[in-house]
Amino acid sequence: MSATARVAGKVHKWLALLMAIQILFWFVSGLFFAIAPIEQVRSEHMKAAAPPAPISIAVAAAGLQRIAGAAPGERIEIRTMLARPVALVSPREGRPRLYDLGSGRQISPVPSALAVEIAEADHVGNLQAARVSLVTEASPEYRAALPAWRIEFDDGANRALYVAQDTGVVTARRSTLWRVFDFLWSLHIMDFKNHEDFNTPLLIVSTALALVMIVAGIVLFPSRLGYNAWRRRRRRDRQGPQ
Template identity: 65%
Template sequence: MLNGIWAKIHKWLALLMALQILAWFASGLFFAWYPIERVRSEHMKAEAPAAPVALDAAASGLAALGREGVTGERVELRVLLGRTVALVTPREGRPRLYDLASGRAASPISALAAARIAEADHEGDLRAAQVIAVTANDSEYRAALPAWRVDFDDGEGRSIYVAADTGAVTARRSTLWRVYDFLWGLHIMDWRAHENFNSWLLVVTTVLGLIIVVSGIVLLPSRLGFTGWLRRKRAFRSTDRSI
């Protein structure tokens, strides 16, 4: 009787959960197969030595910005496209780049500058195929805005995102990453944003999957014939005692 109840639970829950269980196993296999570094296109990032910053020129440039009334909570010096720049981050508001040689604001950067930054970041000598302005986050890009999406015709659907305010590469995407992200959405059952893995839907579905596993374990002795063998053994002992 008890085995019959467990069998029904196991059968109907497995039927109800079949597609999601398939999605869990298929996506899990995909995640295990591809290294995350490849998914993130880290293997296509160009090796570039850090460019030295001329501190004397930077100091005079910063002094000129100070005389112009430029203030910030944090200042970072870097070399961007061969020019020494200062990234000034205020307490509130968007960060801004300044060319320390001219004292002029260098951000938001242009589409041409974003293409050059992406080309320098990408391994090899490929040129940008197109540059698209990004003004809103979506399932593919969730980082600093506004930004530029720089696409490459490399056979792998490669896209590099460059923040317009800082000139920094904020994301690298490819066809492999998009497939990974789609499967991740199926895996955590967040089909829209692909990022919420604390939903009640996932919790309830996982509990049901756990019940399927437990009921399968309970039914395992019966399916292997152990229960029938034990029943026959007890019947034989009972018969033997009665003789």
């Protein structure tokens, strides 16, 4: 074995020992990502079909007239919520405000009972919410608009829907499958705290070491196949007896 092959062998062996567990995590998580349909991970298949309900200009104009005395906003969005027209007023600074255009009443912050109605209407089937809690801080499971209501369903998948308190919008759908996916994602990108940063120094160093290990393996490959020994024998045969 040549000196280069001996050095490559030692580098490959020790880096393989050092990186074995993380490489296992990369392959296991990568296999899971390839198998699990992303639509099911996001619970999109459990979202009830809700064709958009048209709102006439007259209804929208009358509703906006009812809230004409409200504080101004930089953007006004008119949509339906539980089959009734609403307006979301978003100021440049501060929290958005949601209004019922039928009554002119401000809905936000959305109360828990209304959030449960929104979540149950969004969920496929006729399941009723099992538990409701208010989320005020971001976590690995939920990083969208805050505060938000977390509405849990006993549907066999530990599904939880998040409804933003300011907008009344379902901002996230979580399940056991999503949580497994997220856990494996944290192992894959080596961000064990927030599960979202794939530029961590730990990942960069680990990937660089894995690359060195692969290159060392490629250098070692001809020697392990006996190619180098075959070349030496062939060279001796050509030179003949001394």
